[in-house]
Amino acid sequence: MAHFTTETILNQPSLFRRNFMNSINGIKTAALIGSIGYRGTTNLSVFNSVFHLGATPPYIGFIIRPLTVPRHTYHNIKANGHFTINHIGTDFLERAHQTSANYPENVSEFEPAGLTEEFSDLLKAPYVKEATIKIGLSFQEEVKIEANQTILIVGKVEEIFLPENLIAEDGFVDPEKANSVGVAGLDAYFDLSFKARLPYARAEKKPHQ
Amino acid sequence: MAHFTTETILNQPSLFRRNFMNSINGIKTAALIGSIGYRGTTNLSVFNSVFHLGATPPYIGFIIRPLTVPRHTYHNIKANGHFTINHIGTDFLERAHQTSANYPENVSEFEPAGLTEEFSDLLKAPYVKEATIKIGLSFQEEVKIEANQTILIVGKVEEIFLPENLIAEDGFVDPEKANSVGVAGLDAYFDLSFKARLPYARAEKKPHQ
Numbered sequence: 001m002a003h004f005t006t007e008t009i010l011n012q013p014s015l016f017r018r019n020f021m022n023s024i025n026g027i028k029t030a031a032l033i034g035s036i037g038y039r040g041t042t043n044l045s046v047f048n049s050v051f052h053l054g055a056t057p058p059y060i061g062f063i064i065r066p067l068t069v070p071r072h073t074y075h076n077i078k079a080n081g082h083f084t085i086n087h088i089g090t091d092f093l094e095r096a097h098q099t100s101a102n103y104p105e106n107v108s109e110f111e112p113a114g115l116t117e118e119f120s121d122l123l124k125a126p127y128v129k130e131a132t133i134k135i136g137l138s139f140q141e142e143v144k145i146e147a148n149q150t151i152l153i154v155g156k157v158e159e160i161f162l163p164e165n166l167i168a169e170d171g172f173v174d175p176e177k178a179n180s181v182g183v184a185g186l187d188a189y190f191d192l193s194f195k196a197r198l199p200y201a202r203a204e205k206k207p208h209q
Numbered sequence: 210m211a212h213f214t215t216e217t218i219l220n221q222p223s224l225f226r227r228n229f230m231n232s233i234n235g236i237k238t239a240a241l242i243g244s245i246g247y248r249g250t251t252n253l254s255v256f257n258s259v260f261h262l263g264a265t266p267p268y269i270g271f272i273i274r275p276l277t278v279p280r281h282t283y284h285n286i287k288a289n290g291h292f293t294i295n296h297i298g299t300d301f302l303e304r305a306h307q308t309s310a311n312y313p314e315n316v317s318e319f320e321p322a323g324l325t326e327e328f329s330d331l332l333k334a335p336y337v338k339e340a341t342i343k344i345g346l347s348f349q350e351e352v353k354i355e356a357n358q359t360i361l362i363v364g365k366v367e368e369i370f371l372p373e374n375l376i377a378e379d380g381f382v383d384p385e386k387a388n389s390v391g392v393a394g395l396d397a398y399f400d401l402s403f404k405a406r407l408p409y410a411r412a413e414k415k416p417h418q
Contacts, residue, residue: 002376004369005331009267012380019380021264024344024369026296026384027391027401028260029235049260051237051272054357055230058218061354063260063270087235094407101410112412122214135233140356145270147349147363148263154356160213160233167211171221171228175235175393182236182391182401184384187409190401192236195390197397198303201310203321 023185030183034084035076044109058157066149086131087180232394239392243293244285253318267366275358295340296389343370
């Protein structure tokens with residue numbers, strides 16, 4: 001059994017520490033966030049920290065790293081007030097990953113990555129045509145985390161596109177049927193395979209095991 | 210193709226809306242958060258919104274719902290300053306899920322769920338012995354999200370326990386080797402199967418596809 005403390009983590013080489021701390025929380029959704037800059041250039045970036053914040057009204061959050069270098073996604077969302085979240089599918093994983101390369105502000109990641117822009121009437125932000133699940137959001141709030149200056153962006157869901165057959169009768173959306181990949185750390189992708197839906201847990205009942 | 214807007218989402222029955230919005234972001238890590246109340250009762254709860262916030266120093270965040278009812282995990286963390294994050298493994302999934310039942314404050318979820326407490330010298334919070342990856346944290350900061358009064362808890366990593374053989378040379382920790390499950394929505398669990406680690410993306414290079 002390995003045991004790390006804050007100090008032994010900080011004493012690791014920086015690449016090790018980065019990979020270790022990024023992967024230690026396990027699996028997350030791999031998403032492409034689409035936005036448009038104030039000069040009109042579209043932008044697409046991989047994010048793996050997208051999370052549920054509320055259903056009524058529908059809010060979703062994600063984390064942006066400190067603004068020590070230009071963060072196009074952040075500045076675009078502040079400029080236009082809109083962004084999209086597009087699940088990365090197994091069939092365009094490599095193209096999606098390519099958007100994490102460092103392109104200048106006047107280059108849209110869509111073109112070099114070989115992905116296709118798609119627009120709806122509601123939103124000033126590009127969707128990824130190749131994605132099965134597409135969520136359009138308006139900027140709601142930003143919250144700075146004092147500990148390390150990372151920023152939580154809160155978006156209000158304006159619209160969602162997805163194939164009818166992914167939605168169960170009770171509203172559940174199956175990420176395996178959507179061919180969505182999971183990501184661990186910065187670069188490791190995983191397929192999902194359905195295991196179980198467990199019934200609502202009640203205090204009166206003991207688990208089978 | 211189904212198209213939902215804010216309004217059509219809000220017009221769904223509440224159970225549908227809850228399942229839909231909780232699952233629309235796809236896969237997340239299923240974790241048990243362990244804590245101790247001010248009277249000494251241990252607590253264990255399933256959370257699926259644990260995310261990376263930083264590596265240097267190591268910070269992890271998670272979301273707590275609004276304090277409209279007592280949230281034992283929140284009050285315990287504020288009382289003792291410590292909590293643990295334990296990956297839910299495929300081998301104790303049903304027992305872990307059972308902790309989401311509504312037990313009174315003076316009952317520890319460990320006992321009815323059939324899970325085992327484990328303590329380290331560093332932390333005033335219980336680990337789950339059955340978990341393969343265990344992270345001990347101290348309370349660093351809380352941030353209220355104005356939009357809907359959810360709370361982001363920021364923890365500083367104090368220590369991590371995991372088997373040596375899960376850690377790659379470059380620091381990457383493989384969640385499939387750890388038998389960690391992913392969760393979508395509130396109750397759907399998925400196995401992970403490794404697909405690929407993709408190389409650092411460079412602007413000069415085009416993806417293969």
